[in-house]
Amino acid sequence: MSAVNHRLLLVHAHPDDESSQSVATMARYLDEGGQVTLVTCTLGELGEIMLPEWQHYTPAELGQHRMSEIDEALREVGVNDHVYLGGPGRYHDSGMTTGPDGRAAVPDTMPDNAFWRADLLEAADHLVEVIRDRRPQVAVTYDPHGNYGHPDHIQAHRVLMYASVLAASPSHRPDLGAPWRIQRIVWNTHNTQRWVEAYAIAKERGLELWPEEERGADSFGPDPAQIVAVIETAPWLGVCRRALGAHRSQVDIEHPFWQFYRIMQELPGSGEAYLLGAGEPFPESDAPATCLFAGLDDEAAAC
Numbered sequence: 673m674s675a676v677n678h679r680l681l682l683v684h685a686h687p688d689d690e691s692s693q694s695v696a697t698m699a700r701y702l703d704e705g706g707q708v709t710l711v712t713c714t715l716g717e718l719g720e721i722m723l724p725e726w727q728h729y730t731p732a733e734l735g736q737h738r739m740s741e742i743d744e745a746l747r748e749v750g751v752n753d754h755v756y757l758g759g760p761g762r763y764h765d766s767g768m769t770t771g772p773d774g775r776a777a778v779p780d781t782m783p784d785n786a787f788w789r790a791d792l793l794e795a796a797d798h799l800v801e802v803i804r805d806r807r808p809q810v811a812v813t814y815d816p817h818g819n820y821g822h823p824d825h826i827q828a829h830r831v832l833m834y835a836s837v838l839a840a841s842p843s844h845r846p847d848l849g850a851p852w853r854i855q856r857i858v859w860n861t862h863n864t865q866r867w868v869e870a871y872a873i874a875k876e877r878g879l880e881l882w883p884e885e886e887r888g889a890d891s892f893g894p895d896p897a898q899i900v901a902v903i904e905t906a907p908w909l910g911v912c913r914r915a916l917g918a919h920r921s922q923v924d925i926e927h928p929f930w931q932f933y934r935i936m937q938e939l940p941g942s943g944e945a946y947l948l949g950a951g952e953p954f955p956e957s958d959a960p961a962t963c964l965f966a967g968l969d970d971e972a973a974a975c
């Protein structure tokens with residue numbers, strides 16, 4: 673008997689984040705017959721172009737190009753429900769700068785329709801419509817700091833958290849569909865312990881990585897005790913590599929960082945790690961859950 677009816681929503685800021693952070697998660701639930709919806713908030717028009725032959729692209733041209741890259745990546749994963757928040761190009765990449773503390777920061781100037789400047793109610797309502805239509809039990813986005821601080825990651829987080837409250841409220845915009853409550857929201861994060869292990873292996877192999885003092889062992893990710901779920905990468909390594917590789921304008925998979933990342937994904941027991949953002953807690957356990965739907969009580973419960 674297959675009673676599994678998992679419905680998962682992922683909200684990512686721009687193309688390629690789904691392929692660097694969520695491929696195993698998306699592939700696994702699709703493989704199990706679940707429904708996977710990906711929402712991408714901008715076209716990533718201000719991403720750093722890795723290939724010299726595409727350096728001349730204007731932001732608009734890069735955005736168009738990145739739509740074809742994410743299409744290819746999602747074909748590799750098998751995702752066929754992909755939505756651009758408010759339609760393609762509604763929200764422009766806000767860009768990013770580096771603050772005095774070396775962290776990602778909000779740039780001084782950005783286009784008028786930059787996602788960072790979005791009216792939050794309008795942006796959330798685009799997502800309310802998707803939530804009420806797809807009725808996900810679980811949703812995924814970044815943590816409140818946007819993981820490493822990219823303004824559009826932070827905004828994606830805000831929009832999902834806000835939209836989840838509005839979507840569940842019967843009095844809010846009944847014209848956008850019947851109310852729907854997402855039972856659990858998780859935030860993607862670094863698999864801290866695996867990052868530490870992979871960093872040591874990569875250094876041994878002579879890969880040129882960021883200096884340890886710049887990013888000490890305690891800043892590889894959250895306290896591992898906070899990680900509530902890990903979705904195993906091992907069955908999906910090939911898909912992970914092909915999906916990431918599809919983002920050629922942004923990702924040179926031979927770059928030392930991505931070689932490090934590959935080492936990390938290949939470590940035994942490695943996987944995509946999550947923090948609990950809101951909603952139903954995971955069942956009590958000493959180890960992180962192996963399913964994002966663990967312990968939910970409606971038709972989604974089977975893991």
Ligand SMILES: [Zn+2]
Pocket residue numbers: 685686689822825
């Ligand atoms: Zn990103």
